[in-house]
Amino acid sequence: HAWNTALFVTASILGSALVPKLLSQVGPRNAYLVAAIIFAAGTLACGLAPSMQAMLAGRVVQGLGGGMMLALSYAMIRIVFDESLWPRAIALVSGMWGVATLVGPAIGGIFAELGVWRAAFWSLVPVIGIFAIMATLILPKRAGDDEAKDKLAWPQLILLTAAVLIVSAASISASTFWNVAGVAIAFAVLLLLVIVEQKATKRILPKGTFSIKRLGALYMTMGFLGASVTSSEVFVPLFFQVLHNQSPLVAGYLAALMGGSWTLGSIGSSGVSGARVNRVILAAPVMGIAGMVTLAILVPPGSEGHWYDLLPICLAMAIIGFGVGMTWPHLLTRVFKRAEAADQNLASASLTTVQLFTTAMGAALAGMVANLAGLSNPGGVAGTANAALWLFIGFTALSGIALLSAIALVRSSR
Template identity: 35%
Template sequence: MSADHHEQTGGREPAHGTRVPPSPPRPPDPPDAAATWRELLGREHLGAAVVLAGGVLAGAINIYLAASLLPTAVADLGGASFYAWNMTVYLVAMVIATMLTARSLSAWGNVGSYLAGFATFTVGSLACAASPAMAALLVSRGVQGLGAGLLSGLGFAVVRSALPPRLWTRGTALMSAMYGVGNFAGPALGGLFAQFGAWRPAFAAMAVIGVVCGAIVPRALPRGERGERGARAAVPVGSLVLVTAAAGAVSVAGVVAGTPAKAAVLALALLLMGGFVVHERRGAHRVFPEATYRRGSSLKWVYLTIGVLTFGVAVESFLPLFGQRLAGLPPLVAGFFAAAVSLGWSTTQIGSSSVTGRRAVRRLRVLGPMLLAAGLLVQGLVQRADTPGWLVLVWVPVLFAAGAGIGLAYPHLSVAVMTSTRDPEEGGRAAAAIATVTSLSIAFGTALAGILVNLGGSSMLDSARYVLFGFAAVCATGALTAYAADRTGRAKP
């Protein structure tokens, strides 16, 4: 990673008169080779690690927690017609909040921003627990999503100041692993509470987590620098509107009836994202750092690779359905089979983050998407209408291998983003955008999976193959974007 900064900035200073320190961040690779997980989780850095990882985990758990609780909540509150909007409201709110991370850090600093994030998440969770009607639950989920999105964005942005450079790769791996843990724990915890009809206590438990993590913040994190009046990060209103509209359209695509309607809404979302890119290139106030749009920069390819990897995670939304319909698995068992992707993601990252050689890191960035695509392809090939038990057991290592592809590449891609600029403010914006890309990609992936399932019609086997083969094709493009990032970086003087 020691060459990533020079590769992505080309040795040029950031534009628009930003204050630039005399030298770039110290490359994390050589020190990180000697760093250990014990050092990261030792007394000096344990508090920071808990806050950073806890914020990401809280948001990740709640993506799928409510999905397991909703049937019980609907039986209590009614409002079945709003059922599908629960995930929509939460994901859109998360995307909006991740885009406001730079503004939050500029206005309140590290500690103030984290306290605001945990407070918003806690209030939203308590409001969910006390909701008297489904409409109130949806509004509360939006508030909860705002807090979760801010915490996710802050995690990647604050790691640059909360941890020394030698621990950036480990810290990033720990946080990104929380997405996998959340995808595994969310349905499990939701199902456990729903088993006893206790959907309200589930949200109350999330509020307790928010309070506990928030209490650690003042002692665990450096306060960070606030921007002075007039110099604080401006709210990127145009970009915010376009991305919010795109995220909303993607979420709507997941709930409208009929494949043509879904495809039309998804096409609208892609057009809005195209408008977002055009606006970002020309606008003065951006969500992504200026280097993303600079000719010859590899940063855009790094973001695209992160997006493709996290896009593949969305396949988990429908794997339980395939397990139940094609293999006759009980819902709880099918859910744990599907979580093998997240388990592979989380487990592999711990080992992958120990790799520091420049060539090895570049190979992992390309290998990750290839392994993810290969795993999904094989999973599609082994689908059967009446899957025998022995073949069901094959699903676990195959799905684990697919998730391992994400874990191999994700932490190194994240560190490439964090070391992409000399300016601390631009670096924070670049790191926070990782969470924006992740949230958007999961939303787009979920919508596309819904369209592919519908293409199968009455045949669940066809639906499973459409989803798995389609996702394999998309994820395979990540190897091309990772190679483009490598090649663009090497072309720099």
């Protein structure tokens, strides 16, 4: 089951990195059709898989198409909408994450309860078909700025894929040694990727990515804020079950509070403009720090699971998600604005690449911290409580780093 997710995420990151080349070669309309066909093929392969090996192969293909589709959604915002509407459009894309977080488990649970898990994959095929028809009818054939053909940066793509596979494998292992070793090797590969990217003429990231004053602070803020939410969501259901006496279903939906509040924050703040945007960007990591400190205090001791025990925990989670959500459209919009005109396709794809990569790295680091803190050994209530304490301390540190990068970002915009 773990490899199902790991391979899907790895292929999604690769797919998002391939989008600039795809866009420049075939244009927006056909790019969406190609991505939809790949996603549909992977989905059908999963639904018809006779073995786990076939299922994993299908998940790779599905992830490749899914990564392309997600990256293309950001590219279409830049191509189809006026600049003044970018934050609102990005907020809608973020809103779909929240809807999927809330609705997805319920739909999947119904198929699982009925014992027809394959139908969960088959049911996506007609949706993909409708999506492909809409793309054909609505999207432009050419973007107007894709004459300069983007070229594939194979060395960086190979290094990026290797780093994600290594860190994913490390996060799956129950061995602390392999957790630490995998993360260390992945960071070494990532460092090599940075060196190669800086010297290369063919790139996977826009110029200025490693400059704090241009895009560096933006990507750091995005990465640390996003990872603090997505990585914590992995463990929160377990903490609710073991420490606060909740059923798996209830624990899952309580954990979805972060995703839901992220959606509300994105939509609610999308109309903010001018000098207020900087205040929103600075507020998000402050809210994250406050929320994570609250969780570090309230989650580890455990409770009987009464509503009054859970309410402050849920409020803290909602504050964290809302804070990240309200700054997200403005961070992504600034990537478009700060990237050079020739790098707009790379900038669009980088939003998904950075988000998925930092999520994978954050989950691996969180798994390493949890294992070191005793989640597996000694395990049980005591091990889970200690793991919760150190994880939320770690997530507080991530939010703190995000605050520093947000300050640098705001200063560079003045």
